[in-house]
Amino acid sequence: MSNELKVALLAIAALLLAFWGYKFILGNNILEKSNTFQVLYDDIAGLQEGTAVQINGVTVGSVTGITLLDNDDQQVLVELTLSADYKIPKQTDVVIVADGVMGGKKVYLEYERPCSGDDCAESGAFLNGEIRGVLASMIGTDDLGAYMEQLKDVMGALVDTLNQTLLDENSNSPIAKSLRNLEATTANLQSSTRQVDGLLRRSSGAIEGTMANINSLTSELNSQKEALASFIANADSLSGQLVEADLRKTMAEVNATIAGLQATLATADRALSGISMTMEKLSSGEGTLGKLLQDEQLYYDLRELSTSTDSLMEDIQERPYRYIPFKGRNRVKRYDRKDEALESAGGSN
Structure with a gap:
């Protein structure tokens, strides 16, 4: 037997063995x-x-x-x-x-x-x-009913215990207190609901009348919507005109104020020009005041005149009888001699 034939037979045997092993793993023994x-x-x-x-x-x-x-x-x-x-x-x-x-x-x-x-x-x-399912598979269909009955009894006893421990009226557990508070809140809500319902029942007529009035007003406004639109448009136009007129009036007043200010400034400018010219004339010695400012001799003359005027007024105050007209000249001379005598006496002393 050649080597090639041996290899072929060995390969066929390996394939048959692998096929048998695969079927055997799947639970199908092809040899049986x-x-x-x-x-x-x-x-x-x-x-x-x-x-x-x-x-x-x-x-x-x-x-x-x-x-x-x-x-x-x-x-x-x-x-x-x-x-x-x-x-x-x-x-x-x-x-x-x-x-x-x-x-x-x-x-x-x-x-x-x-x-x-x-x-x-x-x-x-x-x-x-x-x-x-899982439960039926583990227990079996025959025992499932009995198991459910036992489970029902156990759960019932557990619920009763929980109810007595947590939900009893005399229990101090937080759940019991919360449930009692919830019950009181529910009662208050029911009372409030009844009160609101009674109030609505008593006020149903007024509410219906109010709604009817609102519907009537709405219908009236709807029927007059064109007139309201026209009124609003006119009001808007009038407001625009008033604003425009007020703006025009304000601008006119501003223009008048500016014109008056310009006139005032022109007058002030002319006054300042006149003052400037006057000052120039005073500085150059023109006019009486200019000459007074420029002529020093005139100043001394005016000063001497002032001194003489003061002496005259003093003499008038001391000897007013000299300046009062008398009917007789002799009386004047007598006063003059009297004054001379007084002056002589004063000089000798």
């Missing part, structure tokens, strides 16, 4: 005689190929195929492969149950009694499918 069955489910709840099929906890086969059908209900076709040593009735239920709380699945075959002869399902037959 087996029967296949089909089951339709609306939902397989995560069932996978290779899942063990058991009867009373004994593995008798496995799930060897899962196919999603292209029908209206989109059902799932599951194929089971069982050892030919195990016969199952035609009314066998193929139940998918939860294998613990982690989400694993198992398949149980359930039937009332074993079969024999024609009562046994033939290979390729369809069986009934069923799915059970």
